[in-house]
Amino acid sequence: MPGKNSFRLYRDIILSEPDQPVWSAVGKIDGGRFLLLGQLEIYSKSDGALWLEISQMGKQIGESNRGKLDVLKLRKRDTDPHLFGFMKIREETYAAAAWMCRDDEDAKYFHLTLLKTKKPPVPRATFSRAAM
Numbered sequence: 165m166p167g168k169n170s171f172r173l174y175r176d177i178i179l180s181e182p183d184q185p186v187w188s189a190v191g192k193i194d195g196g197r198f199l200l201l202g203q204l205e206i207y208s209k210s211d212g213a214l215w216l217e218i219s220q221m222g223k224q225i226g227e228s229n230r231g232k233l234d235v236l237k238l239r240k241r242d243t244d245p246h247l248f249g250f251m252k253i254r255e256e257t258y259a260a261a262a263w264m265c266r267d268d269e270d271a272k273y274f275h276l277t278l279l280k281t282k283k284p285p286v287p288r289a290t291f292s293r294a295a296m
Contacts, residue, residue: 167280169193173202173262174273187214187274190221193253197221202274211235214247214262214274220254229253233262247274250281257281 173187179201180186187202199219206212212235219228231251236244245261252258258278265275 169278171200171276171278172267172273173200173276174271176201189276193218193278194256196254198253200276202276210237216251216260216276218251218253231260233260245277251278253278 169191171189171191173189176186176188179188184203187204189200191198191200197220199221201217201219203215204212205215214233216231216233217228218231229252231249233247233249236246236248239246246264247260247262249260250257251260257280259281261277261279263275265273267273
């Protein structure tokens with residue numbers, strides 16, 4: 165499927181600190197080579213976010229895209245992602261979904277899928293007469 169990219173972000177032993185693991189991967193997005201870094205922030209037992217920074221390799225430092233994937237609280241099936249959000253990479257909008265997984269050697273990793281999409285939906289504010 166064009167516009168779909170998948171990555172495995174493993175815990176980076178060099179960049180991680182004991183209480184702040186950093187997850188990393190290197191891969192291609194639309195023909196360019198990118199470095200993906202992520203940090204999981206836990207707000208409570210049921211709430212958290214994965215903060216991602218995606219930088220094109222070989223480009224100037226500071227030219228990166230940042231995004232946040234929030235915990236998907238209403239997972240209806242086991243196959244639904246644990247985290248979800250939208251990101252802008254190279255002026256394109258991507259829907260980003262992540263699952264926490266284990267590989268054959270029992271190491272944890274985030275399986276991240278980026279799917280090229282149109283602009284993310286904008287939530288509409290609803291007003292009622294009672295609120296006025």
